[in-house]
Amino acid sequence: MHMSKSIRLSEDAYERLAAHKREDETFSEVVLRLAGERSLLELAGILSDDEADALRDAVSERRTRRGEELEDTAGQMRGA
Numbered sequence: 618m619h620m621s622k623s624i625r626l627s628e629d630a631y632e633r634l635a636a637h638k639r640e641d642e643t644f645s646e647v648v649l650r651l652a653g654e655r656s657l658l659e660l661a662g663i664l665s666d667d668e669a670d671a672l673r674d675a676v677s678e679r680r681t682r683r684g685e686e687l688e689d690t691a692g693q694m695r696g697a
Contacts, residue, residue, distance in 0.1 A: 626634065638647045664672065 634644065634647060634651075637651060638644065642650070
């Protein structure tokens with residue numbers, strides 16, 4: 618059995634919450650989903666310097682490869 622609590626929201630707060638509500642969600646589920654999200658500031662410091670460097674390198678490498686793939690595709694489309 619789930620206990621429930623009533624809360625008051627301003628019209629603006631209600632509208633903002635409703636805007637985040639998915640069709641298949643209750644308002645309780647919306648609050649739980651949104652409250653579970655982390656801001657970027659909360660994520661600061663979760664990686665060691667070495668881990669951050671490795672992640673940065675991996676992202677950079679992937680961007681480079683993706684750019685090359687896009688250039689190849691564009692070249693093929695120009696030649697078609």
